Amino acid sequence: MSALVVDGLTVAFGRFRALDALSLAVDPGEVRAVIGPNGAGKTTLLDVISGITKPVSGRVMLGDRLDLTRISEAAIARAGVRRKFQKPSVFPALTVRENLAIGCGPELAPGLRAERIAAVLGEVGLNPRAAVPAGALAHGEKQWLEIGMVLAAEPRLLLLDEPVAGLSDAETRRTAELIGRLRRPDRAILVIEHDMGFVEAIADKVTVLHEGRTLYEGGMRGAREDARVIEVFLGR
Amino acid sequence: MNRVRAVLAALAMLALPALPAAAAPLERAALAADLCGDAAAQARGAEGVVRAAADASAEDLRAAGHLLAALAERRLACGSAGALLLDRAGAPDGQDALTGATRPAAEARAPVLGLRQRALVETARAAVALLTAESVAARAAGLTTLERRAGAVPDAVLERARDAESDPGLRASIAGAAQAAALSSADPEKRRTAVAAVAAAPSGASLARLRALRGEPAAASDPAFARALDAGIASVERAVRIGDGLAILYNALSFASILFMAAVGLAIIFGLMGVINLAQGEFIMLGAYATWGVQEAFRHVAPGLLDLYLIAAIPVAFGATALVGIAVEALVLRHLYRRPLMSLLATWAVSLFLVNLVRVAVGTQNLQFAMPPYVSGGVPLYADFVVTWNRLFAILFAAATLALTLVVLRRTPLGLDIRAVTQNRDMAACLGLPTRRIDRLAFGLGSGLAGLAGVALCPIYSVNPGMGSGFVIDAFMVVVLGGVGSLAGTLVAALGIGGANVLIEPLSGAVAAKVIVLVGIILFLQRRPEGLFAARRRR
């Protein structure tokens, strides 16, 4: 069984089709990268999976059972799906610790919260900044804090929207390692990224989107050699 | 003195029983005396003129007309030395009603007409006008008045008028009136034609007249007449129903056009920058005051062209309010684009300021507007449906505003920019559009449109500093219902809301109508927060 199945997904804004009968499947424990030029529909895909956008048609099944297109964002999140947004979105009014506390989600028993937060703080390396308001963090720190927030709920499906956008090489490397550490047999990770090197470093498989459709699916090497992919990225 | 004359006149009338009433002579002195007398005498005088109208000489009638007009307009001064015609009410001196000599009106009193006497005087003046007026229009006006007073006029008068009438159209309608007047004559033939004639000019009043005949023995005794009567009633009923339908449509349209003009500026501003401009109503008010300013300017500079001030005010009102709008944008809103709620409070403060500024500067009383013919009065179009010019003016004005806005948005570079920024501000900015300048100009445009609304409202509503406050919420309901940034939506919403209000009002009263409509809108927005026409955008 697969962790996530996207089946015939179509999303339209007015006349423009952001996703056009898109289908793909991600296995548990897999790290899947979705790449493609601007406007290919990458972020829209995450919007649909996390419930922010409702599709015109198609389904998004989580673990073969739950159709995410029928339930609210909150319900999706409670089902074990977490998303890290492209633009780091943390709660500036709250401290790092409080952000993580909220990241734990509404279910987690207050008793367990403290240790979970401590663990995540360690994982994303923000221990010294725990009491600082998130609004005061540096860009990279915000990125990690947000990753921490989505980790704090121990998600089954992790959606990462350009996690290294605007990061220095060092920070990018750290993020790659971090994502490596996040791999788990019971967790699928879906990454959207432009940075090919980064994708190669982390992804098992890549899906190349173009104008809302799948252009290529398979290994990164294969993608580099695929003619259409090259045309879309380099051509014209 | 007057009494004596009156009594003499009365005796003179009684003394000549042989003559038919229609042949009563028109003795000016007696008439003047009557009109200066008490209510009864005034009535007698007016009725005398009507009776005499059938065969009195034209210049007698004219003279009588002058007297009656003077009385109706309080230009008739009655002193011990006899009646005086003043050229304006309260003038120090005037011409003697009989000799034409100028005399001081010092101790003379100007009698006030009671309503009943006023009606009689109107009839008499109408009869005189019909028979002696120079212009066809004046004669026609006389006829319409006489038609309203069915029965008060002897047939002879109408017949004389008909025979004397030169204008064929008018002669025909006089003939019709003459026939209609015979509704209760003895001759069944005449009566039937009368019914037809009445039915030919349908109205609630004529319906009542025909219905009244049903009860009469004539209807029972004469089956042919009864049939004609029923047919007549049926056709009039139909006509009246249609007329009322037209009236409702017209009311809805005029109300909708007012809503549209109030809302269109908001729609642009709100669509473009998501700013709720609570001062929009005050911009409308400013437009109205600008119109008033133009009128005053005409009064002093070109009194002859005064009638055109409403037209001349259009660019002025637009420009003035647009400038105020641009100033507001530059001084206040510019700093608040990322804080829509704060800009909302700011515009509220602006509106408070403007209202009180005008209040202190000009005063709170309703402004005085000269109403050119093209915005005062109306014309009965069909049955009881009257097209009132001021509302028609508003409707046409709204249509023009719509056209103008469309041209600006579709055909000018500014319009293109505005649409671009409305649809995707960031992208437009990336493409190097000066979004801030566009905002400012668009805000000016929106304010200017409000100013135009102000011009159109002058002939309809009272103009005072508070006049704008009523519009904001209705206008916003239009914008929100129509969908942000959609001109078509604004138009449709205005028509819908206006229509709904007018349709519901007769059933459940004005308040309930407003309430029902607003609640309906609120509920609708729960279903479709983005309104009727807004394109779905990516969040």
Add this chain to the structure above:
Amino acid sequence: MSGAVQTGLAASARVRRAPRDPLIAVLVGLCLAAAIGLVLGRPAPYLVNAVGQLAAFAILAVSLDLIWGYLGILSLGHGLFFAIGGYVCAMHLLAHGTVVTGTLPDFVQFMSWKGLPAYWAGLEHAPYALLLALGLAGLVAFLFGLVAFRSRVNGVYFSIISQALVYVAMLLMYRNDTGLGGNNGMTGFPLLFGWPMGSAGAVTGLAVAALLALAAVLAGTRLLVGSALGRRMLACRDDETRLRTLGYATTRLKLQVWCLSAMIAALAGILYVPQVGIINPRVLAPDLSIEIAVWVAIGGMGRLGGAVIGAVLVNALKFWLSAAMPEAWPFLLSGLVLLVVLVLPNGLLDLAGLRLRPTWARGAR
């Protein structure tokens, strides 16, 4: 648009640290001391009454700040809940008066009705009236909030629709058929718990009650915004979508606070009406509901104390100037609003040097 931009209020990190800032404590202390002052000092009844009214307005302002400053929802219809409290209170006073004096309210007479409409039954009992006022406000808020929040109506949309709501309510109440006095509303309340209205005892009692209520409301809301729920409110205000994708049902969160705020507003209305001795649809005028927001903005939003300061300051000025310098008042008010909106984003508290917003957050303004 993210919540931060919507509310025009980039987060203020100080909010949660407020328990350590003295303002609330000072204000609560002031209220209690003022109450004692009124009882012992026995100042002129006019002054007592004015202080009492100011306290009621302050409560109203706090109720708005709770949802605007902490949840980013600007209601321009809060006059509705204030009016619900006020009307029910007035109904109680009249019903009670009718029971005691036996004379019917005058609007019943000029509508030539035989007696009070059926739905007035039982209102002569204060506890029931109190329950009804709060319950009704809560219910109306719940229904409106439910539809609004579920269909994700927010930002200026919510503001303008809530304004339409209060406008509708005003039109309804102007109708005499509504059975609540129409345009005249209700006045001429004879008694308050047996005290003759307007007697020194009643005036002082009401003022003290209002002050104590204000103190309680301040303390309570402070606890609320300091709690975990309070942190979720801030999170929701700054980025609702984010909070939802973390598994929180923001609709319920907003609904809870919205209803609470409505009930606090109703409480203010209950305390206000017996002090001015009249309630009529004027309190439902859209302008008044906007003015409430103005008080909060002037005092400093997102800071419960600011709301209190704003309400007291603006209304004290209004009382004073509309008698002393009638012409000047509207200009002063509009000037004050513009000044605050443009120069002092955090209201007069900026002047007081209590900076709410660290440098990093100002960029977002």
Add this chain to the structure above:
Amino acid sequence: MGHLTRRGFVGSAALLAAPAIVRSAFAADTVKLGCLFSSSGTMANIEGRLNHVVRMAADEINGRGGVNGRRIEVLTSDPASDWPLYAQIGRQMLQQERVAALFGCWTSVSRKSVLPVVEQNDGLLFYPLHFEGDENSKNVVYVNSPPASSVLPAVDYLMGPDGVGAKRFFMIGSDYVWPRTINKQLKGYWKSKGIPESAWREEYVPFGFSNFQTLVNQVRSFASQPGGQPIVVLTVVGSSIPDFLREFANQGIAATDVPILGLDMVEADLEGLDTGQLVGHLNCWAYLQAAKGERNQRFLADWAAYVKAKGVPFSADTVIDPMVSAYDSVHLWALAAAKAGSFAVPEVRKAFAGLSFADPSGYTLTMTGENNYVSRGVFIGSVNERRGFDVLWQSPDAPKPVPFSPYG
């Protein structure tokens, strides 16, 4: 904490008490009168004028050496058409400023909101508007007429032979106490005359309502029904009056077909209108600008002069009944105070009995001991082309006011 609190409290007290401190500096040789007339908000257009009239009357009296050796000082305010604010400012004027009397209120609702205040403080409110009656507080002087002594004569006139012999009635009013009470009493009156219910119709519109197309259509169809001469009894107020008249005229209904009896219609309401089409419509008040007699001429001249001298933002050549009534109020109060030799309300109130004042209307106002009502004359005015009213009928003498209507 304690002292800080105390200071804060005293501070706020000082803030609120400030105006009193400012004024009482030279309060020794003056006596204060308070005005409660809005110069902003919905009522500003008509109500605002009254502040100035009260000032004018006070100047007049001060010119004659004031009252009981004291100069009158008039305090004006702006309740901004906000009813509770009337009560608030009234309370402030009575308790802080210690005014000897209040002059104020136009709408019934504002009076009703001030009523408890004057009663609780045993103050004195002079109320210059004609109103619904059915009220008699010892703390209010009802300077204008209750319906029984003003509206009924006018309706009688219209129903009689001198009028139009009105048989059917279309009542249009703003939805509040004054129109509803008037109409209730009219209906009772007609019932007592054996007129069937089918002969009248009643419609109410919200405050500030302006879209009268539908209603005017309804009037026309009502008028075309059989059953006798119809009239419109108009009790809308404020800006609704000109808006209704405009629509009525534009739809071509003449006064000679369906006359309007505008019970709240004053010269000021015609200011914005072209009255050529409205000639003949009626109103009824205790004063009309067209009233004869040199007392009125002098008053008009004084007002014009006052407007010029003080730059009053109202038209110099429009004078309306409530202005004269407010002017009368000040004089009545001054006479009573002089007669009582005191400014204390109970004494002044006692002095009302038998008071009389010859006012601009040409009638002599009188008060009796039985109530705080004033006997006024009755005028019926007829709209003329010059945005004014001609006196169509006036009562031979000043009828005795009837506070509580016998009808309905």
